[in-house]
Amino acid sequence: MAVLPKYKSQVASFVIFAPLKKFDMKEVRVRFAPSPTGPLHIGGVRTALYNYLFARKHNGKFLLRIEDTDQTRFVPGAEDYIIESFKWCGIEYDEGVGIGGPHAPYRQSERKDLYKAYAEQLINEGHAYYAFDTPEELDQMRERLKAKGVATTQYDAFTRMEMVNSLTLSQEETNIRLNSGDPYVIRILIPENEEITINDLIRGEVNVHTSRLDDKVLFKSDGMPTYHLANIVDDHLMEISHVIRGEEWLPSAPLHVLLYRYLGWEPPQFAHLPLLLKPDGNGKLSKRDGDRLGFPVFPLKWTDPQNGEISSGYRESGYLPDAFVNMLALLGWNPGTEQEIFSLGELVQAFSIERVGKSGSKFDPEKAKWFNHHYLSQLPDATVAELLSDILTEKGLAVEMNFLTKVAGLVKDRAVLIPDLWDQSHFFFIAPETYDEKIVQKFWKPEIPPILKQVSGSIIGIDDFSTEKIDHSLKAFIQENGLGMGQVMNTLRLVLVGGSFGPGVAAIISVLGKEETQSRIERALKTLGS
């Protein structure tokens, strides 16, 4: 902090220090706090991404905390899945599960012992109470209210005095129940007749009247806190400055504000992100939509440990992580410029929470493909060759990198997803054994075999076996002999690749080499007749 020179007046010091105040603010610390109940879907990845971008943009910290307070919903592998998804996307976190940090542990089940004291503090200060109602009794209460035509069947000011809790029981009775080991929960005591205001970074001011809130359970009978308590306690202890989370949390935000107040803590800033919607129709994007519409909903492939059900992932489908992240970032946020290709670093620079939209975004699989095609075609040939090499290895083929790099340069523009690379290039590695029937019908005329033999002969004479030289030579040959361009080129293509696809004929010949080209011509003459 700069020392204020003595000669500056009071007024001047105010002017100078007012803007500096911003730098004085506490460090930006955000968290992504998933519950390990299954694979993280792309909506979750986007929430994590926005948290990450926000943290980096403000030189803050991004933490990963696992909210596993519901033991019944724990799914093995889910936590690793989240970490691996982050790695694939390039989202790095500074503290959290797997890497530790100053506020470890970062798994709520391992922090179990610390929550109860806060719940008890709330009780002691009259902001919470013990409740002994059984699930059956709760159901009955709701049924009773419904029968009476009451709209909100909640455990609230309207009903709490009819239930079994430390508000309706005497101190003695309560103690007896507590001491005898009766199961109980701890509920917040929502105040009556008060307007709670949340200042949301995305939505502005949101007001909710406490009469609409219910006495949510903070501490469960199994000894674990609920999300509501645990998230407030941990966010405070971990010094979280901004809570950036999905819109589905907006309705419970007033409750959280109340908890901060009762615990005597300063609440963080809130930002509730709009949801990702299904591409067709309406509603939140779900796992089923992917199966139904044929696109991945998850970053990585996931096999359900319970029933073995497989969900496809972007990685396995052949998307590049950069393309995936770029596409996701623009779904609900925009930079205010017309730029739409962003590296992760550029996203960090450009990101601002104010430019996140308010309304839900329908996910568009076509746009995702467009991004991937763009990224793939921008990749250096050598990098594409590596991708190709992995595919070949899987297929039991080994091809030298030099050759692969040439092939990569020719086919990368033609592929949308990584597997397309193979579809566009297989003939470079395996000579065609069959020929497209339609193309044969169309071009394999009696005059063709002698022409091909001549072409084969003329190729021998080319010294510099470059695409340009081959192209010239071929064109010259066609002209000299008064042949049709399409006639010769298409047949040659048929012979070399087995059909009507692929890069330019001259380029293919150049990469294939003299011998292979001639051998393929001979082979076709044998198969299709000379």
Next chain:
RNA sequence: GGUCCGUUCGUCUAACGGUUAGGACGCCAGGUUUUCAUCCUGGUAAUAGGGGUUCGAUUCCCCUACGGACUACCA
């Protein structure tokens, strides 16, 4: 049902009272090309409806409609 949030081309979105309502994806057409793609050029297409406020509303306010989220001892 109740509470809260939202609503610009088919989709993602820009325009923070004055624009021929802009861009991108998709789609269509044309061009390049030996095939198929790519690529290039052009085109199609939107302020949910109704009231206000204002000289002027996509923009501010209200109502309606529609959509969504939430409404567990789940997160």
